[in-house]
Amino acid sequence: MTDTMATRLAALEQRIAQACERAGRPAGSVQLLPVSKTFDAEAVREAAALGLRRFGENKTQEIRQKADPLADLGLSWVMIGHLQTNKAKDVVRDVAEVQSLDRQELADALQRRLEPAGRSLDVLIQVKTSPEPSKFGLPPEALPGLLAHLRQACPALRVQGLMTMAVNSDDSAAVRACFRRLRELRERHATAELPLARLSMGMSGDFEIAIEEGSTEVRIGSALFGARSYAI
Numbered sequence: 001m002t003d004t005m006a007t008r009l010a011a012l013e014q015r016i017a018q019a020c021e022r023a024g025r026p027a028g029s030v031q032l033l034p035v036s037k038t039f040d041a042e043a044v045r046e047a048a049a050l051g052l053r054r055f056g057e058n059k060t061q062e063i064r065q066k067a068d069p070l071a072d073l074g075l076s077w078v079m080i081g082h083l084q085t086n087k088a089k090d091v092v093r094d095v096a097e098v099q100s101l102d103r104q105e106l107a108d109a110l111q112r113r114l115e116p117a118g119r120s121l122d123v124l125i126q127v128k129t130s131p132e133p134s135k136f137g138l139p140p141e142a143l144p145g146l147l148a149h150l151r152q153a154c155p156a157l158r159v160q161g162l163m164t165m166a167v168n169s170d171d172s173a174a175v176r177a178c179f180r181r182l183r184e185l186r187e188r189h190a191t192a193e194l195p196l197a198r199l200s201m202g203m204s205g206d207f208e209i210a211i212e213e214g215s216t217e218v219r220i221g222s223a224l225f226g227a228r229s230y231a232i
């Protein structure tokens with residue numbers, strides 16, 4: 001079989017379904033978020049032709065570059081990368097959802113921009129579950145404080161759940177521990193009014209482990225679009 005985006009997507013969907021089955025979870029309980037960072041608008045158009053509608057990106061400038069030539073498709077852009085507070089305006093203009101909310105200052109900046117626009121925004125809180133210093137995310141012990149602040153001061157942000165990146169390691173037990181930590185944080189902090197239903201965890205190299213640990217959404221770049229070069 002030739003290697004095309006269509007065959008890669010079919011293979012991914014099969015692996016997701018198989019991981020659900022192994023974990024005793026219903027088929028369809030895990031969404032695929034294609035991550036198009038570093039891939040050009042034509043690659044996104046090809047993915048859209050296969051039925052994909054939401055795309056993860058990690059830079060607001062890159063969303064802007066792709067949103068214009070693809071405006072005819074009505075796609076939704078999901079921010080999954082570290083956001084500087086001064087990008088809140090660009091987020092409100094171009095982004096449907098932020099999965100990388102990692103601090104109160106960013107929440108306040110988004111709230112300030114959303115309120116006058118009469119808009120609200122779905123957000124996931126990115127939690128740092130790995131010891132790697134390079135990873136962004138809220139320290140787990142700061143989660144209750146941020147949730148309380150969002151409830152009191154940020155009505156325009158609709159908190160849907162939690163997001164994490166696992167440690168980048170060949171040690172699958174260490175990777176699994178990161179995903180498990182996120183699920184346990186949800187179990188500890190979910191309430192009836194804020195069920196934190198979504199857990200965005202798992203990438204091309206580790207999504208099957210994430211599904212076994214309860215992921216509801218896997219963020220997949222290279223396994224769908226091909227190997228990344230950072231030339232863009």
Ligand SMILES: *Cc1c(COP(=O)(O)O)cnc(C)c1O
Nearest residue numbers: 035080203204205219220221222
């Ligand atoms: C790039 C990226 C992904 C996708 O990574 P792949 O290994 O290409 O699947 C997922 N999540 C985040 C936050 C990313 O930056």
